[in-house]
Amino acid sequence: MTMGADKNRRDVPIRGAVGSALPHDSAHLHVSGAALYTDDIAEPRNLLHIALGMSTRPHARIHNLDLSKVLAAAGVVEVLTAEDIPGKNDFGPVIADDPILAPGLVQFVGQPMFAVAADTVEQARRAARLAVIEYEDLDAILDLDEAVAAKSFVLPSEKLQRGDSGAAISAATHSVSGRVRLGGQDQFYLEGQIAMAVPREGGDLYVYSSTQHPGEVQHTVAAALGKQNKDVIVECRRMGGAFGGKESQPAQIACIAALVAARTGRAAKLRLDRDADMIMTGKRHDFVIDYNVGFNDEGEIEGCEFTFASRCGMSADLSGAINDRTMFHSDNAYYLKNITIVSHRCKTNTVSNTAFRGFGGPQGMFAIEYVIDDIAACLGKDPLDVRRRNFYGTTDRNVTPYQQTIEDNIIGEIVDQLERTADYRKRRAELQNYNENSRWLKRGIALTPVKFGISFTATHLNQAGALLHVYTDGTVHLNHGGTEMGQGLFTKVAQVVAEELQIDIDRIKITASDTSKVPNASATAASSGSDLNGKAAQVAARTIKERLIVFAAEHYGVRRDEVRFVNNHVYVGATELTFAELAHQAWFARISLSATGFYRTPKINYNRATFSGRPFYYFAYGAAVSEVVVDVLTGEHRLLRVDVLHDCGQSLNPALDLGQIEGGFIQGAGWLTSEELCWNTDGALTTHAPSTYKIPACSDLPVDFRIAMLESHANREDTIYRSKAVGEPPLMLAISVFHAIRDAVASVGDHKSSPLLQAPATPEAILRAITRMQGGDL
Amino acid sequence: MPQSQPEPAHDAIRFLLDGELVELANVDPTRTVLQYLREDKLRLGSKEGCAEGDCGACTVVVAETAAAGGLRLRAINSCIQFLATLDGKMLFTVESLQKPGGELHPVQQALVDCHGSQCGFCTPGFVMSLFALFKNSAAPERREIDAALAGNLCRCTGYRPIITAAERMYGYAANGATRWLDQPNTCNEEPRDEELQMTARLKEIRRSRALRLDSKGRQFYAPRSLDDLAALVLQFPQAVLLAGGTDVGLWVTKQHRQLETIIYTGQVSALKRIARSASYIEIGAAVTVTDAMPVITDEYPELQEVFERFASPPIRNAATLGGNVSNGSPIGDSMPPLLALGATLVLRKGERNREIPLDEFYLGYQEKALEPGEFVESLRLPKRTSDLQLACYKISKRFDQDISAVCVAIALQLDAGKVTDIRIACGGMAAIPKRAEHCEAALRGQEWSEPAISNVLSELDKDFSPISDMRASDQYRRVVCKNLLLRFHAETSGAVVSVYDYGR
Numbered sequence A: 001m002t003m004g005a006d007k008n009r010r011d012v013p014i015r016g017a018v019g020s021a022l023p024h025d026s027a028h029l030h031v032s033g034a035a036l037y038t039d040d041i042a043e044p045r046n047l048l049h050i051a052l053g054m055s056t057r058p059h060a061r062i063h064n065l066d067l068s069k070v071l072a073a074a075g076v077v078e079v080l081t082a083e084d085i086p087g088k089n090d091f092g093p094v095i096a097d098d099p100i101l102a103p104g105l106v107q108f109v110g111q112p113m114f115a116v117a118a119d120t121v122e123q124a125r126r127a128a129r130l131a132v133i134e135y136e137d138l139d140a141i142l143d144l145d146e147a148v149a150a151k152s153f154v155l156p157s158e159k160l161q162r163g164d165s166g167a168a169i170s171a172a173t174h175s176v177s178g179r180v181r182l183g184g185q186d187q188f189y190l191e192g193q194i195a196m197a198v199p200r201e202g203g204d205l206y207v208y209s210s211t212q213h214p215g216e217v218q219h220t221v222a223a224a225l226g227k228q229n230k231d232v233i234v235e236c237r238r239m240g241g242a243f244g245g246k247e248s249q250p251a252q253i254a255c256i257a258a259l260v261a262a263r264t265g266r267a268a269k270l271r272l273d274r275d276a277d278m279i280m281t282g283k284r285h286d287f288v289i290d291y292n293v294g295f296n297d298e299g300e301i302e303g304c305e306f307t308f309a310s311r312c313g314m315s316a317d318l319s320g321a322i323n324d325r326t327m328f329h330s331d332n333a334y335y336l337k338n339i340t341i342v343s344h345r346c347k348t349n350t351v352s353n354t355a356f357r358g359f360g361g362p363q364g365m366f367a368i369e370y371v372i373d374d375i376a377a378c379l380g381k382d383p384l385d386v387r388r389r390n391f392y393g394t395t396d397r398n399v400t401p402y403q404q405t406i407e408d409n410i411i412g413e414i415v416d417q418l419e420r421t422a423d424y425r426k427r428r429a430e431l432q433n434y435n436e437n438s439r440w441l442k443r444g445i446a447l448t449p450v451k452f453g454i455s456f457t458a459t460h461l462n463q464a465g466a467l468l469h470v471y472t473d474g475t476v477h478l479n480h481g482g483t484e485m486g487q488g489l490f491t492k493v494a495q496v497v498a499e500e501l502q503i504d505i506d507r508i509k510i511t512a513s514d515t516s517k518v519p520n521a522s523a524t525a526a527s528s529g530s531d532l533n534g535k536a537a538q539v540a541a542r543t544i545k546e547r548l549i550v551f552a553a554e555h556y557g558v559r560r561d562e563v564r565f566v567n568n569h570v571y572v573g574a575t576e577l578t579f580a581e582l583a584h585q586a587w588f589a590r591i592s593l594s595a596t597g598f599y600r601t602p603k604i605n606y607n608r609a610t611f612s613g614r615p616f617y618y619f620a621y622g623a624a625v626s627e628v629v630v631d632v633l634t635g636e637h638r639l640l641r642v643d644v645l646h647d648c649g650q651s652l653n654p655a656l657d658l659g660q661i662e663g664g665f666i667q668g669a670g671w672l673t674s675e676e677l678c679w680n681t682d683g684a685l686t687t688h689a690p691s692t693y694k695i696p697a698c699s700d701l702p703v704d705f706r707i708a709m710l711e712s713h714a715n716r717e718d719t720i721y722r723s724k725a726v727g728e729p730p731l732m733l734a735i736s737v738f739h740a741i742r743d744a745v746a747s748v749g750d751h752k753s754s755p756l757l758q759a760p761a762t763p764e765a766i767l768r769a770i771t772r773m774q775g776g777d778l
Numbered sequence B: 001m002p003q004s005q006p007e008p009a010h011d012a013i014r015f016l017l018d019g020e021l022v023e024l025a026n027v028d029p030t031r032t033v034l035q036y037l038r039e040d041k042l043r044l045g046s047k048e049g050c051a052e053g054d055c056g057a058c059t060v061v062v063a064e065t066a067a068a069g070g071l072r073l074r075a076i077n078s079c080i081q082f083l084a085t086l087d088g089k090m091l092f093t094v095e096s097l098q099k100p101g102g103e104l105h106p107v108q109q110a111l112v113d114c115h116g117s118q119c120g121f122c123t124p125g126f127v128m129s130l131f132a133l134f135k136n137s138a139a140p141e142r143r144e145i146d147a148a149l150a151g152n153l154c155r156c157t158g159y160r161p162i163i164t165a166a167e168r169m170y171g172y173a174a175n176g177a178t179r180w181l182d183q184p185n186t187c188n189e190e191p192r193d194e195e196l197q198m199t200a201r202l203k204e205i206r207r208s209r210a211l212r213l214d215s216k217g218r219q220f221y222a223p224r225s226l227d228d229l230a231a232l233v234l235q236f237p238q239a240v241l242l243a244g245g246t247d248v249g250l251w252v253t254k255q256h257r258q259l260e261t262i263i264y265t266g267q268v269s270a271l272k273r274i275a276r277s278a279s280y281i282e283i284g285a286a287v288t289v290t291d292a293m294p295v296i297t298d299e300y301p302e303l304q305e306v307f308e309r310f311a312s313p314p315i316r317n318a319a320t321l322g323g324n325v326s327n328g329s330p331i332g333d334s335m336p337p338l339l340a341l342g343a344t345l346v347l348r349k350g351e352r353n354r355e356i357p358l359d360e361f362y363l364g365y366q367e368k369a370l371e372p373g374e375f376v377e378s379l380r381l382p383k384r385t386s387d388l389q390l391a392c393y394k395i396s397k398r399f400d401q402d403i404s405a406v407c408v409a410i411a412l413q414l415d416a417g418k419v420t421d422i423r424i425a426c427g428g429m430a431a432i433p434k435r436a437e438h439c440e441a442a443l444r445g446q447e448w449s450e451p452a453i454s455n456v457l458s459e460l461d462k463d464f465s466p467i468s469d470m471r472a473s474d475q476y477r478r479v480v481c482k483n484l485l486l487r488f489h490a491e492t493s494g495a496v497v498s499v500y501d502y503g504r
Ligand SMILES: Cc1cc2nc3c(=O)[nH]c(=O)nc-3n(C[C@@H](O)[C@@H](O)[C@H](O)COP(=O)(O)OP(=O)(O)OC[C@H]3O[C@@H](n4cnc5c(N)ncnc54)[C@H](O)[C@@H]3O)c2cc1C
Pocket: B052, B053, B054, B240, B241, B242, B243, B244, B245, B246, B247, B248, B249, B265, B285, B286, B309, B310, B311, B312, B315, B318, B319, B320, B321, B322, B323, B324, B325, B326, B327, B331, B332, B333, B334, B374, B375, B376, B377, B401, B402, B403, B404
């Protein structure tokens, strides 16, 4: 124990303090190939490998499922069907309409009907192809128009209304209406869905699952096996990407692995190959959007109506909340005083769509941005002027259609700044000039804003827990209910604990999400990971710190405010100890060095029945300017330059946040340009591998990519260190890419009208829009 | 081969892993390198993201002796590469790079410092592609970096930090790297001790006679001479010829087909030759696309873009031009330019050779003018004629690593503004790569002008009736094929008409 404070030490920050641009905690493991994903975990003795037999029909009764050849195939040990499920044959997260294995009725091409377990993966996969199945085909609904016409819905349609939009539109000086189709998107996490179930004594199961929601996997596995939650433990150290695709769906994968393990007494692993993953698991919902809007000469919206029809697929999954979020984000940053939003949640005989970064928000935002472009074209104005004209106010015009008063609006400021730094006006003028003189190539530019609501709209989900142990050497074991999918959550939460305890981050062991450590955790979703788990971990750290302060003050006979934690040390009056020394002393004095932390988001309250209240704790803001060049002969385009200004509040880790902004932007650009999901007329997905489904590659990144974070804007709300959630919002900045393309296409017709461009804007979609502008048809 | 060196067993493969000898008997002929690494060696760093060569998560680096001495390093996709093809080569994986003490390789450290990984699943593959770049190139520019990473998908980062790492990685090696692994761009230098030792070890495991594997009745032959190859193909006319395996590999990993007899052409040195005569360049059937590319683009610089956009570097490093042409996919990218340029094929059966024009090779969908027991020995590409104007356009949803919806190659000869000859060849427009004979005929003798071209565009409808699929509709294919002719005309009059040329 050293006496007397080292002055310098107080000026030196700890390693990994809040706000430092630390690399991802696993970065060194990622680059050396040593990071363990679920498929890399040491395989238990006698492990079985599972493959699934999938439906080839979109809607059919299974008359006969002859699995004799499957069972007889080399290496096969077990074959399971729905009948072999001892408990509940369902993994639906909200409604019980999602069978784990199809029970006599298949509802989409790719739906699993049986599981084969064999000694090797190849044996299982080969055997799965040997089933002889007799189907009785039923009528299938494969597209959205059919579904709406047939009133085929997974959930009741919803309506959100303020004012009298019909009257406002009729009374308005101008109006436009239209219909646009917006494609879905596959998550395309690089690590496919996977789970490994290991039997333990007394029928217990330990499940490794690549999941954003270990708690739900645990509960679903227990129910499927007819067990109780206490009998199952689920662990996930990291995922190789998730993006919402591992929120509800891993439960199915884990259940099948667990069923095999429970039945055979052998550990069992189910890893979907890429094709099975893309065919069998849900994606971002595609939409058909009908709109009708009335506005004045300045482009100010008087009344607006949207009818959304989204492809939910064969079951409800998370589609209720996803489509609610579409409704909540079809205002984006604009005040819509008279608005009617109708939302149909269509049931189709296709895979059940699910969460994907933005969770319905992007589709709502896309709709209003599309409308704003139409207004600008109709009035011959710069779309940016129309956008600005309609922005929410800060003191008035600041209540959303769902009755939440926006208290933190900074969109005007962001857009003003970005317009300046991106040189928007000058570039638009220059580009107009270019287009007038260029016959085959046309350039386009667009600035679009983002306002995204942060919180789960289902209020009860906004809770989190953490567990913290301090050992006698002063090192720390950290656990919380959040999961790591690459976003850097584990790093950020560890930074919070490091900051609270004033110890270097490498003294903190970041541990796998584990249902036996933190129970009943919500999915890591809705961008809320750091907000919720950071706060919970902070509470746990403060609890232990408080105990240490009380102990130290008593032990050394000083006042509590004379105990200070600085850079791995503790100053107790004039005495200086290392953090480790204090921990050891506290243990010796029989002080508990383990604590839980719990957090629930304050202020939110929201009534789903009336679609009103405060669903969101706060909003995250941003804006982007994109510029493209389009080839009018082929419809090819290239993204030339992007400028982004995004609001992360007071960033917990600017490097990780930058990563979310860049990655989200490019992912959003993929959604709206090259990523096209195609189905054939038999309801089968034809784009189920990277050979046919094209996510952005390296060269799609614009050469000129300028990302900035809004400086010195602490979150108004008391979030963890006044930071803001950043997982989802940046994806929607890429709507600017789509509108830049639309702008370029519009120049073909001298901006006299707004092109009907469908998303994704593939070369074909762009050429079709161009041809239409030229009065032709493709 | 010196006699002191015992000839390796003909039924076991030998290769070097990080310089250490690995000898494996009873190798399953279609076991992939990735399966070997993950399941047998428990080298778990290489990942499976797609098992079809499209995502790059499985990227590893293979070294062979370079013509100039020293080692030649190439990134490849381990998920579709059969293990048996490693015989006589050297393999590096992501686990090879870190120093024994745990210190990271410059490529790895640059990625950490630039925040180049998020979920990290793609990262080992990027590390290996960057490692190949690091060893093969000095101070690459953005376009070269993009090109080097075209076969690696990342869903998290948006690539920017990875590009930054690629730019900065050289800086980490600046202060006196002592290991060969850590020294950038040594492939273009005189090899030094460590590299010479590895080269010597590679020579030690080189075999002079054919490799013959038999695993549960399934055979794998890797002959070394052309005559042996010809004899084997004649003996086993039903055998699958395997070159780079970038088509064949997928039959196994995606279609789960069981291949009974495989004859590998990749060890036949005579098939890897590139030769020049007065009138043509002759490219052996086993020459990789990577190696064929500079030779072809040297003669025809207009083909640079289409070859840069042919798959990705790891695929091009394995794939052969001969395999592309032999496979004869209607959407293959080398055939349209080769057809437009009037390339011919040399076919070999037993001891007989014959030469046929490429036009006559494709009879129908997956049907070729190959007799049983016959194979492609080489391809002859005519040398440039002085007044030739050439273009090749690839249209796809994504710039890099995508399959063509439409690929159009046009070779034009003008005299006093009139078309003396034109050859238009298209991919994606029919069941085979095919020339637009009606359109060509209509253009011959015409003035090379937009109105004249526009007049005959409808001839293309006689030439082609394309299908609709997930890459494009029939309508789009038709229209774009016509428009590309207009694009070509505009380019011959000096305009910049492609978004990829804009601003570059
Ligand atoms: C991810 C990915 C991307 C791709 N992108 C493209 C692209 O952009 N453009 C494109 O054109 N192609 C693309 N391809 C396909 C392309 O790589 C192959 O067609 C390749 O050129 C085939 O060469 P190979 O040496 O790998 O042939 P292999 O797979 O070894 O063989 C292909 C076929 O040719 C036969 N064959 C091989 N050699 C001979 C011979 N000497 N005589 C007779 N028959 C022979 C084989 O039996 C087999 O039927 C892609 C493939 C992948 C996996």
